[in-house]
Amino acid sequence: MRRLALLLGGPLLVTEALRERLRGYRLLAADSGGRHALALGLPLDLWLGDFDSSPPWLQEALQAPREVLPREKDQTDGEALVERALALGAEEVLLLGALGGRLDHTLAHLELAFALAERGVRVELGDGLTRAFPLLPGAHAFPLEPESPFSLLPFPEATLAVEGARWDLPPTPLRATTLTLENRALGPIRVAVERGRALLYLFP
Secondary structure, three states: OOEEEEEOOOOOOOOHHHHHHOOOOEEEEEHHHHHHHHHHOOOOOEEEEOOOOOOHHHHHHOOOOEEEOOOOOOOOHHHHHHHHHHHOOOOEEEEEOOOOOOHHHHHHHHHHHHHHHHOOOEEEEEOOOOEEEEEOOEEEEEOOOOOOEEEEEEEEEEEEEEEEEOOOEEEEEEEOOOOOOOEEEEEEEEEEEEEEEEEEEEOO
């Protein structure tokens, strides 16, 4: 399986667990996401962007193959990196530095994650502490530990069902709701998306 980790510009908590998780992944970065490669101490296969968000010290410190994009363009550096990942035949993608920070960027990253999922790519977003999974129509299973907290969000609307949680949910049409926030797993959970799109959010 071709596994790629894309380092984006949002916050990322670098831990030994994350470094271990990245074994077997090729790392690519978009612009200021390059700073995460320095913090991880892992080599980059590609550093792509217009570099307007990468200060001179970072550009001097990080040695990696670069592709410079024009500043005047119709896509973000992150979107360009996702396109490159698809061109490389990615089958599994971690979008790191994709959550938190600027709200507009977080929402854009979520849409990019759904676009990847719609292309058949397994995708996960994270900031080193929390994780998110875009869910398309179908059945989804997650091997959570008992008492693991999670939220399940229609994005923006969906018919959802949950089993294996403290508060199970029968198939229910949802839109802009707090009903499915802060649930707890009893163990592995099963989520059914009967219509629409949803986001599973895991947090400490």
